[in-house]
Amino acid sequence: MEVSGKKKIVIGVDESEQSVYALQWILEYLVAPFPGDSPFKIYLVHARPTATCVLLMAGPADVLPSVELDLKRMGTRALEKAKGLCQNRSLRDFESEMVEGDARNVLCEAVERHGADILAVGSHGYGAIKRAVLGSVSDYCAHHAKCTVMIIKKPKH
DSSP: OOBTTBEEEEEEOOSSHHHHHHHHHHIIIIITTSTTSOSEEEEEEEEEOOHHHHHHHHOOGGGHHHHHHHHHHHHHHHHHHHHHHHHHTTOOSEEEEEEESOHHHHHHHHHHHHTOSEEEEEEOOOOHHHHHHHOOHHHHHHHHOSSEEEEEEOOOO
16 A cells, blocks of 8 residues: 555544644654655545534534534634644645545545555543443544554543
């Protein structure tokens, strides 16, 4: 899955501190040792939930356009922050994308689309009950992604 000598890494990006930490970890431990010419091509992928999915939990359909706009803005903010972190590390070989859908599916599909060697995701550290209700993106990806999956946990200090 290597093209032009570079390994491909898909990184799941959202506005959470866990996501930011996961990207910072990748940049620190995989990219920083190679200043100027990283052996990695990075794909920053934000999975934007559909407005109708959010509204099923939140309220009436007449607010659909407003919710849609807010979801796009949140995704844009998350990607802009991630791109800034990459640029601050002088990383030149990266792309970003926002894809509508469930994060579990979006990330596994991005792995296949880009021919990724590694998928990196942050861990929210939910307990068993919350994980059972919300589902675990990292757990799903660990079982379904067609590449190595790195689940990066932020230390609790």
